[in-house]
Amino acid sequence: xxxxxxxxxxxxxxxxxxxxxxxxxxxxxxxxxxxxxxxxxxxxxxxxxxxxxxxxxxxxxxxxxxxxxxxxxxxxxxxxxxxxxxxxxxxxxxxxxxxxxxxxxxxxxxxxxxxxxxxxxxxxxxxxxxxxxxxxxxxxxxxxxxxxxxxxxxxxxxxxxxxxxxxxxxxxxxxxxxxxxxxxxxxxxxxxxxxxxxxxxxxxxxxxxxxxxxxxxxxxxxxxxxxxxxxxxxxxxxxxxxxxxxxxxxxxxxxxxxxxxxxxxxxxxxxxxxxxxxxxxxxxxxxxxxxxxxxxxxxxxxxxxxxxxxxxxxxxxx
Ligand SMILES: Cc1cc2nc3c(=O)[nH]c(=O)nc-3n(C[C@H](O)[C@H](O)[C@H](O)COP(=O)(O)OP(=O)(O)OC[C@H]3O[C@@H](n4cnc5c(N)ncnc54)[C@H](O)[C@@H]3O)c2cc1C
Numbered sequence: 001x002x003x004x005x006x007x008x009x010x011x012x013x014x015x016x017x018x019x020x021x022x023x024x025x026x027x028x029x030x031x032x033x034x035x036x037x038x039x040x041x042x043x044x045x046x047x048x049x050x051x052x053x054x055x056x057x058x059x060x061x062x063x064x065x066x067x068x069x070x071x072x073x074x075x076x077x078x079x080x081x082x083x084x085x086x087x088x089x090x091x092x093x094x095x096x097x098x099x100x101x102x103x104x105x106x107x108x109x110x111x112x113x114x115x116x117x118x119x120x121x122x123x124x125x126x127x128x129x130x131x132x133x134x135x136x137x138x139x140x141x142x143x144x145x146x147x148x149x150x151x152x153x154x155x156x157x158x159x160x161x162x163x164x165x166x167x168x169x170x171x172x173x174x175x176x177x178x179x180x181x182x183x184x185x186x187x188x189x190x191x192x193x194x195x196x197x198x199x200x201x202x203x204x205x206x207x208x209x210x211x212x213x214x215x216x217x218x219x220x221x222x223x224x225x226x227x228x229x230x231x232x233x234x235x236x237x238x239x240x241x242x243x244x245x246x247x248x249x250x251x252x253x254x255x256x257x258x259x260x261x262x263x264x265x266x267x268x269x270x271x272x273x274x275x276x277x278x279x280x281x282x283x284x285x286x287x288x289x290x291x292x293x294x295x296x297x298x299x300x301x302x303x304x305x306x307x308x309x310x311x312x313x314x315x316x317x318x
Contacts, residue, residue, distance in 0.1 A: 001030055001031065001032035001033065001088045002032060002033045002034075002035055002085060002086065002087045002088055002089075003023055003026060003027045003030070003032045003033070003034050003035070003087060003088065003089045003090075003091065004034075004035045004036070004037055004059075004082070004085060004087040004089070004090050004091065005019055005020060005023045005034075005035070005036045005037070005091045005092075005093070006037045006039070006078055006081075006090060006091070006092055006101075006105075007019075007036070007037065007038055007039070007042070007046075007093060008038070008039040008040045008066060008069075008074060008097075009039075009040045009041075009042060009069070009097075010040055010041040010042060010067070011041075011042055011045065012042050012045050012046060012049065013093060013095055014197050014199055014200065015093045015094075015095065015155035015156070015199070016049070016093055016155075017049065017053070017160035018093070018153075018155035018156075018158040018159070018160045019091060019092075019093035019153055019155050019158070020036065020049070020050075020053040020055070020160075021053065021158060021159070021160050021161050021162075022091070022120060022153055022155070022158050023036075023053075023091050024053055024054050024055075024163055026089070026091075026120050026121075026122060026127075029121070029122045030122045032088065032089070033056045033057065034054065034055050034056050034057075035055065035056065035057040035058075035059055035085065035087070036050050036053075036055045036057070036058050036059065036169075037059045037060075037061065037078070037081055037085075037174075038058065038059070038060050038061075039060075039061040039063075039066050039074065039077055039078070039081075040061075040062075040066050040067070041062070041067070043058070043060040043062065043171075046058060046060075047169070047171065050167070050169040050171075051166050051167050051168065051169055052162045052163065052166055053162060053163055053167070054163030054165060054166065054167040055167055055169045056167060056169060056170065057169060057170050057171075057172070058169040058170070058171045058172075059081065059085065059171075059172055059173075059174050060171065060172070060173050060174065061077055061081060061173075061174050061175075061176055062173060063077065063176060063178055065178045065181070066178075068187070069097055069187055069190075070183045070185065071097075071100050071101060071104070071183075071185045072181055072182070072183045072184055072185060073178050073181045073183055074101055075101060075104045075105055075108065076176070076178055076181045077176045077178060078101070078105045079105060079108045079109060080176040080177065081174055081176060082105070082109055082148075084174060085174075087148070088147065088148060088149070089127065089148075089149050089150075089151065090102075090105065090106075090111070090148070090149070090150045090151070091120075091150075091151050091152075091153060092150070092151070092152040092153065093153060093155050094115065094116065094117075094152040094153055094154045094155070098152055099115065099152070102115065102150055102152040103115065103150075105150060106150035109148055109150075110148070111146060111148040111149060111150045112144045112146035112148070112149045112150070113149070113150040113151075113152070114129045114131050114142045114144065114149075114150075114151050114152070115131065115152045116131045116132045116133070116152070116154055117129045117130065117131040117151050117152060117153050117154065118130060118131065118132070118153065118154050118157045118158070119157075120151055120153070125145070126143060126144055126145040127143075127144040127149055127151070128141050128142070128143060128144075129141065129142045129143075129144055129149075129151055130142075132154070132251075132274055134270070135251055135270045135271045135274065136250075136251050136270045136271055136273060136274025136275075136277075137270040154255050156199055156255040156256065156257045156278060157257065157278055196230065197254075198230055198232055198246070198247065198249070198254045198256055199254050199255065199256055199257070201229055201230040201256065201258050202229065202258050202259045202260070203224070203227050203228060203229025203230070203258055203259065203260045203262075204224070204229055204230055204231070204232050204249070204256055204258045204260070204261050204262070204276070204279075205220050205221075205223045205224040205227065205229055205230075205231050205232075205262045205264070206220065206231070206232040206233050206234070206249055206261065206262065206263050206264070206266060206276070207219075207220035207231070207232075207233045207234070207237060207242075207243075207263075207264050207265055207266070207305075208233060208234040208236060208237060208263065208264065208265040208266030208267065208272075209234065209236040209237055209240070209265060209266075209267075210264065210265020210266065210267075210286060210287070210305055211237070211264060211265045211305060211306070212265075212306065213242075214237075214240070214241070214242040216306060217233070217237065217242050217243065219264075219305075219306070219309040219310065219313065220233070220264060220309070222309075222313045223262070223309055223312055223313050223316060226313055226316035226317045227260075227316050229258075229260070231243075231247065232247045232248070232249045232253075232254065232256070233247055233248060233249065233266075234248070234249070234250065234266050234267075234269075234272050235248050235250055235252065235253060235271070235272070238253070248275075249272060249275040249276050250271050250272040250273075250274055250275035250276075251270075251271040251272075251274040251275060252271065253275055254275055255274070255275050255278075256275055256276050256278075256279065257278040257279060258276075258279050258280070259279070259280045259281065260279065260280070260281050260283065261276045261279035261281070261282045261283070262282075262283045262284075262285075263276070263282065263283070263284045263285070263286075263293055263297070264284075264285045264286075264305040264308075264309055265285065265286065265305045266284070266286070266293055267286070267288075267291050267292055267293060268284070268286075268291055268292035268293025268294070268295065268296060268297075269292065270292075273292075273293075273296055277296055281298050281299070282296050282297045282298055282299075283297060283298065283299045283300070283301075284296075284297035284299075284300045284301070285300075285301045285303060285305040285308050285309070286300070286301075286302065286305070287302060287303060287304050287305070288302075289302045
């Protein structure tokens with residue numbers, strides 16, 4: 001039995017340690033071998049991390065065609081790799097790119113696939129995979145008994161922990177033939193990913209359409225700065241061009257787990273809450289007392305956020 005965590009790119013993405021932790025716990029309970037496939041340039045960086053996490057085999061694909069994110073090429077590389085290694089479970093750290101790759105790899109290999117998973121347990125020779133469903137409204141446990149399963153894990157709810165016994169991974173280079181792949185995708189723009197990640201922030205101040213305008217969003221930035229936190233927002237204001245998509249919280253944005261999530265002028269749609277409901281404390285400012293956000297908030301201020309935010313900024317700066 002072999003479990004493989006598949007990653008790619010020129011650096012180790014956030015969430016990889018969490019995915020390795022989950023993969024290791026699963027392979028321990030199944031008595032399976034844990035492999036980590038690194039496609040791209042991050043192999044050096046991966047070596048130490050693989051040992052820390054008790055990985056048995058570090059498999060590296062170093063094809064120059066994988067230098068940039070090219071979905072068709074990457075899918076082909078992963079499929080050829082799986083044909084050689086014959087894993088029983090393939091895990092992905094559910095980044096935005098992994099959402100595009102995981103289902104296609106599963107389709108090519110005829111595997112069962114579950115996206116948006118946050119827990120995987122071995123039971124009676126199969127897997128019980130717990131995932132969010134219906135836009136984050138509910139959780140579902142899927143039973144996978146297929147010979148090959150693909151599970152894409154949202155790692156923000158997983159706590160990274162190194163193995164008790166560090167491993168001594170066997171490192172090997174895997175050859176794939178990508179010459180005949182005709183790439184159909186062209187990345188025309190990608191979100192700016194500079195500085196700290198929203199997913200790692202302990203304090204997030206988020207704004208929604210209730211702020212009324214892009215100019216008013218500046219209040220969110222000011223409060224986030226005064227509190228030493230980061231600023232984010234709902235998809236509505238990303239779509240309206242007020243903030244960059246790298247700041248979007250939610251199902252199709254960043255899945256965050258801060259200590260404090262302060263939501264100003266956000267309705268609390270399930271797709272938004274999928275990205276912040278794991279926060280320890282949610283504080284909402286919404287002038288509608290029946291807004292969904294109040295189902296999740298520990299503290300709520302039923303008021304105009306344009307009046308409350310300046311007061312909070314003053315208090316935070318005092
Ligand atoms: C497949 C899919 C994926 C999606 N993914 C995401 C996602 O990742 N993230 C995301 O955020 N959304 C996502 N959405 C969109 C989501 O369903 C909502 O439309 C969006 O979250 C609404 O944003 P909002 O709360 O800012 O705006 P609105 O729904 O317009 O809510 C504005 C809120 O502000 C309040 N308000 C108005 N004026 C004030 C004021 N002056 N003071 C205080 N409160 C005020 C209103 O009462 C209202 O509750 C997705 C939708 C779909 C279908």
